[in-house]
Amino acid sequence: MKLNLKIWRQENASEKGRLVDYQLDGVTTHMSFLEMMDMLNQLLIEKGERTIEFDHDCREGICGQCGMMINGRAHGPLANTTTCQLHMRSFKDGETIYVEPFRSSAFTVLRDLKIDRGSFDRIIQAGGFISASTGQAPEANSIPIAHETAEAAFDAAACIGCGACVATCKNSSAALFTAAKVVHLAILPQGKLETAKRVDAMVQQMDAEGFGHCSNTEACEVECPQGISVLHIARFNYLYHESRLLSKT
Amino acid sequence: MVKTKGATTQGYKLWMALTGLFLCVFLVIHVLGNLQLFLPAEEARIQFNWYSQLLSNNLIIKIISYVLYLSIIAHVVYAIILSLKKQKANGVKYAYDQRGAVSPWYSRNMGVLGTIIFLFLIVHLKDFWYQYKFTELPLDAHGQKDLYTIVVSAYQELWYVMLYEVGLLALGFHLLHGFFSAIRTLGLYHPKYVKLAKWVAWVYTLAITLGFMAMPIYVYLSH
Numbered sequence A: 001m002k003l004n005l006k007i008w009r010q011e012n013a014s015e016k017g018r019l020v021d022y023q024l025d026g027v028t029t030h031m032s033f034l035e036m037m038d039m040l041n042q043l044l045i046e047k048g049e050r051t052i053e054f055d056h057d058c059r060e061g062i063c064g065q066c067g068m069m070i071n072g073r074a075h076g077p078l079a080n081t082t083t084c085q086l087h088m089r090s091f092k093d094g095e096t097i098y099v100e101p102f103r104s105s106a107f108t109v110l111r112d113l114k115i116d117r118g119s120f121d122r123i124i125q126a127g128g129f130i131s132a133s134t135g136q137a138p139e140a141n142s143i144p145i146a147h148e149t150a151e152a153a154f155d156a157a158a159c160i161g162c163g164a165c166v167a168t169c170k171n172s173s174a175a176l177f178t179a180a181k182v183v184h185l186a187i188l189p190q191g192k193l194e195t196a197k198r199v200d201a202m203v204q205q206m207d208a209e210g211f212g213h214c215s216n217t218e219a220c221e222v223e224c225p226q227g228i229s230v231l232h233i234a235r236f237n238y239l240y241h242e243s244r245l246l247s248k249t
Numbered sequence B: 001m002v003k004t005k006g007a008t009t010q011g012y013k014l015w016m017a018l019t020g021l022f023l024c025v026f027l028v029i030h031v032l033g034n035l036q037l038f039l040p041a042e043e044a045r046i047q048f049n050w051y052s053q054l055l056s057n058n059l060i061i062k063i064i065s066y067v068l069y070l071s072i073i074a075h076v077v078y079a080i081i082l083s084l085k086k087q088k089a090n091g092v093k094y095a096y097d098q099r100g101a102v103s104p105w106y107s108r109n110m111g112v113l114g115t116i117i118f119l120f121l122i123v124h125l126k127d128f129w130y131q132y133k134f135t136e137l138p139l140d141a142h143g144q145k146d147l148y149t150i151v152v153s154a155y156q157e158l159w160y161v162m163l164y165e166v167g168l169l170a171l172g173f174h175l176l177h178g179f180f181s182a183i184r185t186l187g188l189y190h191p192k193y194v195k196l197a198k199w200v201a202w203v204y205t206l207a208i209t210l211g212f213m214a215m216p217i218y219v220y221l222s223h
C-alpha cells in the first residue's frame, strides 16, 4: 500500500517544529506501525537525511516506551493498543496519516516524536514507593494477601507509563497514571501504611509538573494500552480527600 | 516523602463538585416549587405568589440563599482557575486532533455549557429575582406580590420561550456530565455503584431538565 505521511519534525526542545510530508510506497498490511516508520527511516538514510526519531524498546506492548499521536488519536485508531502493536491493516491504501508527538507542557519534545516523560518519574519519586529497610528478601508468605487483592493491585500496577492518558486528555491530566500508582500500593498491606503521605506528595508533584485536572471524560481509559480503569481515579480522589480530612498537620 | 501544603487541582475539583452538587439539590427544590405553575390559572396565581412570599420571608431560606449565591460564585471562580491551568498544561496544540472520538462532547465542553448557563442566569435573575426583590409589583387578591403575572406575561413572547429552552438544554447537558462527575470526584469507586451513579445522573437530569423546559412552553400555549 501507498501512504501520504505528515510527520512532526523538530530539531530540539527549543526550536519550533512543523509537519513534513512524506510519500511511502510498498508498505504491507502485516507491518507494525513502527516497522513502517523504520522503512521510511531507511529511505531517509539512503537519501542522506536525518532519520525521524521516536522512542521504542520492546515492540511487544509491554514496556511503554513507544507512543505517538496517530491521526489525532493517542496510539492510533484502536482502543487499548500501544503504537508498536498497531498494524498497517488498520489503515487504507492511499490514506493520509498525521503523526505527532504526545503533547502536554509536562512532556517536552526532545526531537521529532521523542518526548521527555521525566515528569512521570518525578511523580513516582515523590511517593510511589514503600519505606522498607533493605536486607534479605522477606519470606513471601509472611504477609497473607488475598488472591483478589493481589489481582486488584496488579491491575493497577499494569500501567506502563506510556503517557497516552495525558496525551488524550483535554486537560493534559496525569490523574490516571498517578491514580494507578497510588492505588497499586494503597491496597496492599505493605503500601497501605503510608497512603496518606504518599497521595498528598504525589498530588503535589503532579501539580508542580504542570499537569491539568481531571474532568472525568474517561477518554484515558479508552486509549490506555493496559485498559487501566478510571475507577482508580475515583479511589485516588477518595484517598486524597481522606488524607486531607484526617491529616494531623 | 516531603509533606507539603497548599491548594491543589484536586482540592479545587472537590470544591467544584461540592458547590455543583449543592446547586443540583437546589434545582430539585426549584423545579418542585415551580410545578405550581401547572395548576389552573387562578389557583396557580394564589398558590405561586404565596409560595414566593413564603420563601422570601423565611430566615432559614434566607441563609440557604446566601449559601446558594456563594456556591455559584465559587463554582464559577474555580471553573475559571481550572480552565486557565488546563490551558497552560496543554501547551502546543495538536495539528490534527481526533481525541474527541473517545468521550462524549458534553463532558469536554463543561466550560462552554457553564458559560451559556451563566448568561442565562443573568437574564433569569434580572427578570424575576431582581423584579421580585427590588421593584414595586402589583398585588394579587390576597395582597401578595403578583409574581405569577410577571412570569406569565414574560412567556408570551416566543423568542423569550426559545431563549429559555436553549439555556435549559445547556443546563441539561451540564447536569448529565456534572452530576456523575461530581460523584466520581468525591471518590465513589466501588464498581458495583458505577452503573447506579450513571443511571441516577440520567434520571435526575431528565426530571430536572424536562420539568423546567415544560414550564415556558406550557405557559406560552395555555395563556
Ligand code: HEM
Pocket (backbone or CB within 6 Å): A214, A215, A216, B013, B016, B017, B019, B020, B021, B023, B024, B027, B075, B076, B079, B082, B110, B111, B112, B113, B114, B115, B117, B118, B174, B175, B177, B178, B179, B181, B182, B183, B185, B186
Ligand atoms: C445551576 C447551575 C450549575 C450546576 C447545577 C452545576 C453543576 C456542576 C457539577 C455537579 C459539576 C461537576 C463537578 C465535578 O466534576 O466534580 C460541574 C462542573 C463544571 N461546571 Fe458547573 N454547574 C452550574 C453552573 C455552572 C456555571 C455557571 C459555570 C461556569 C461559568 C460552570 C462551569 C463548570 C465547569 C467548567 C465544570 C467542569 C469542571 C471540570 O473541568 O471538571 N457551571 N458543574
Ligand code: FES
Pocket (backbone or CB within 6 Å): A055, A056, A057, A058, A059, A060, A061, A062, A063, A064, A065, A066, A067, A082, A083, A084, A085
Ligand atoms: S515499544 Fe514497548 S510498548 Fe511499544
